[in-house]
Amino acid sequence: MQYPKFCCTAVCALALAGSANAKNITINDLQSPNSYGFGAPGIGQAGEDQETEPGTASGQHWDLEAFTLNGSNLKVYSGYNLLQGEKPYGLGDVFIDVNGDANWQPGADNNISGTTDNSKFLYDYVIHWNDRSGTSIGAGTYDVYKITGDSDVRFQETVYKSGSNPWTLLAGQSNSDHVSKVASGSMSVAVDASDVITLEDGTQVTGGSSVRPHFIGDLDLSFLGSALGSQTLFHLTMECGNDSMVGRVPDAGSALALMTAAMSGLAFVGRRTRRQS
Ligand SMILES: [Ca+2]
Ligand SMILES: [Ca+2]
Ligand SMILES: [Ca+2]
Ligand SMILES: [Ca+2]
The missing domain is CATH 1.20.5 (Single alpha-helices involved in coiled-coils or other helix-helix interfaces)
Known part of the structure; x- marks a missing residue:
């Protein structure tokens, strides 16, 4: 007994x-002043909530809010509609660095509306939405690509806020020797119209309403295996680069x-x- x-x-x-x-793994995106569009400093962890990038449109519907990580489960908290996007700009891919060398800070390539490559950014994986249509990424289905830090791994640049680069992988324009599909899946998204929501680690994000709620995306990172650990970094933005959000273990x-x-x-x-x- x-x-x-x-x-x-x-x-x-x-x-x-x-x-x-x-854990809330959100870190400061190093574009300052944070929260330019909201007219007050960003709040919450790393000042990422109630914040968009300098010179961009403000409002909950453009605000990426936080990343949390629990085991191999990554959650994305956002006032921006993750699946439907916000006209005229859709959600970018999730770029991941696992060896601590990514040039994720603004400045690695500050061109806009063109193409760039991974010799500048040194990301290692991309969660690439595979059902994009206009601003929508459909039901959030994706393919995961393992990528090398070579100039023939091509990205599409943001069209407005250059310091938020990159936004999507151009899988079809990249050298297939340096881009390999390692997993597929889909991001489920919950909607919460509360003003303030408490994340699974106890931190909070704000600004939700029935008109502009919080969207909570759920991603399974088990494809990373033992590569997921200390210093693993995540970067997310939209086609316009209106808000850039960075998380690091x-x-x-x-x-x-x-x-x-x-x-x-x-x-x-x-x-x-x-x-x-
Ligand atoms: Ca917010
Ligand atoms: Ca934000
Ligand atoms: Ca890397
Ligand atoms: Ca930001």
């Missing part, structure tokens, strides 16, 4: 450790602290269980 009791307790502790692993020190806390919790449960038996 003692064994099932211990199992139950341990499972509960593991579940708690799992939710403790949910905290360094190993923070992850280790979390794991240590979770393990000491399990050890405590073990001691309590042994005393009771």
Whole structure:
């Protein structure tokens, strides 16, 4: 009778450790001043909520708000309509760096309305929407491409805010030796019309309403396997580059602290269980 009791307790502790692993990974996009269009500083983690890039249109419907990561589950919080887009501009691809060398900051290539390449940006994977029509990405279906940092891996540039580059992979115009499809899937999107919503790590984003709600995209990153870890970075923008959002997994020190806390919790449960038996 003692064994099932211990199992139950341990499972509960593991579940708690799992939710403790949910993190808001949003970092500052380094385009300043943040929140130009809103007329006040951005709020929330890294000032990304209630913020669009300098000189661009403001409003919840153009605001990318936060990234959270829980295990291999990435959530995208946005006032911008992720699946339908906002006329006349659709959602860009999700660019991922796994080895810490991406030139994600504004300045790597500040041209607009043309093409550029990955020798400048050094991303390693792209979640590429494969059912784009006008501003819509359909039901959010995508292919994941592993890419090399070569000049023959081509990207389409943003059309308005150059510092937000890139926005999409040009898979068909890239050298197939340097672009390989490694996974496919779809992003489910939930809608929440609350003004303030609390993310799974306890941080919040604001500005939702029945007219301009929050859209919450859900992406499975299990294709990254062991490549997902400390310093893995995510970049997202729209065709116009109106808002750029960047997320980065905290360094190993923070992850280790979390794991240590979770393990000491399990050890405590073990001691309590042994005393009771
Ligand atoms: Ca907002
Ligand atoms: Ca924003
Ligand atoms: Ca890289
Ligand atoms: Ca931003």
